[in-house]
Amino acid sequence: MSVQTYTFGVLRLTGKDARKFENQLRYGRPKQAAQDAAARGKVMLAKFKRDGHVVVRVMKRA
Amino acid sequence: MAQGAAELAIRALKPGDDLKISLGDRAFTPLKTFLCRHATPYEARSLARTYVLVDAECLETTARVWGYVTLVASEVQTCDRVRPPQDVHWPSGYSVPAVKLARMAVDKSMRGQGLGSQLVDFAIAISVSISEHVGCRLLVTDAKQSAVKFYEKAGFTMLDTPGNLEKSAPAMFVELPKLK
Numbered sequence: 076m077s078v079q080t081y082t083f084g085v086l087r088l089t090g091k092d093a094r095k096f097e098n099q100l101r102y103g104r105p106k107q108a109a110q111d112a113a114a115r116g117k118v119m120l121a122k123f124k125r126d127g128h129v130v131v132r133v134m135k136r137a
Numbered sequence: 138m139a140q141g142a143a144e145l146a147i148r149a150l151k152p153g154d155d156l157k158i159s160l161g162d163r164a165f166t167p168l169k170t171f172l173c174r175h176a177t178p179y180e181a182r183s184l185a186r187t188y189v190l191v192d193a194e195c196l197e198t199t200a201r202v203w204g205y206v207t208l209v210a211s212e213v214q215t216c217d218r219v220r221p222p223q224d225v226h227w228p229s230g231y232s233v234p235a236v237k238l239a240r241m242a243v244d245k246s247m248r249g250q251g252l253g254s255q256l257v258d259f260a261i262a263i264s265v266s267i268s269e270h271v272g273c274r275l276l277v278t279d280a281k282q283s284a285v286k287f288y289e290k291a292g293f294t295m296l297d298t299p300g301n302l303e304k305s306a307p308a309m310f311v312e313l314p315k316l317k
Contacts (some may be wrong), residue, residue, distance in 0.1 A: 078301045078308055080279050082239050083185065086213045086308055090296045093215035099294065100233070100274075104266070105315035109261065109292025112162075112254075113316040116262025119147070119255070128148035128196050134251040 145203060145252065147259055151179050154189060161245035164281070168242040172205055174242035176240075185209045185239060188259065204243035206256040208263060208298035211237035211277060213310075226307035235275035235310075236264040257291040260309060267292055268313040276313060 079087040109110050123130040156172045172187075179185040190204035212232040224282065237259050243253045264276040280288045282305060293309040301307045 078296065078298070078304060080306075080308055082208050082279065083237070086237075086277055086279075087216070087233070088213065088296075089216045090293060092300050095298045096213065096296055097217060098299050099297065100312065103294060103312065105312065106292045106294060108290060109294075109311050110316055112258045112261050112292045113265055115255075116258035116260070117265070120262040120266060123147065123259070128144045128146045128191050128193075130144050131190065131255045132251060133145055134178065 144280055145190050145197070146193040147188050147190055147256065149189040149206075150176055150189050150202075150205070151199055152181075153178055154191070155199065157202070158202055158242060158244050159246065160242055163302070165242060166271075168240055171240050172242070183308075188256070190243070190247075190256070193228060203247045204252050205241065205255060206238065206260050206311040207240035208260060209237050209239050211235045213275060213277065232268075233275055233282070234271075234273045235277045236260075236267060236273060238276060238278040239246060241278075252265050253287065254291060257288070261292065261316070264311070269317070270272070274313055276311040277278050278309055279304075280309050281306050 077089050078092050119129045156176065158169055158172055169308045172277050173261055176185070176187045179198065180187055183205050189202045191200035191202060193202075212234050214232045239259070241253065241256055243256070261276060264273070265272050278293065280293070285307065288293070288309050293311050295302070296308045296310065
């Protein structure tokens, strides 16, 4: 089994890693955090497509 | 703040942008090197797309870059006769098309303000948008161990195998069709 990855290219999986990946794709549920991120990003992307940029929120450091 | 600027914005990398980002740790040198030396030629040759954080007042001009994210086309190859998704006819040795979040960094003076999270939100949305027009199932990244929690919080899933978890930059992914 192995996980071989190239920064600007392919992610190659064999053996147990490949089987686990397949199972995670087949049975995995979408994470709420990913759905929230996609929803926020969708708003940003719409502004980016319209204006060529999107202004971002700068939070105060804790 | 970015030296008095009221707001920051994400826009595409422009030739001539000031790319001398300060990351503050040798472990991040490849991220700095990529931005300084390779991001612009990769952009020109369509090998990668880089989106940068700049002062919002510098949108039409070249500007100091405070952070960036770079996306490339990728794929996940599985070998060893792993079967394709259920009920889908697919040749043996199939690949899963993907977008790769190849590089991301925020200047050390700007960290802790939610900017990295917003770059990831933006990258996820671009990937979802691509997947609506081109067969593309995943957004993948190689997350440094120190960044794994950050990516989990952003919605990425760890490839949960011992071999992957031991890596200095384990593979993580977001499944795009499940976000539509």
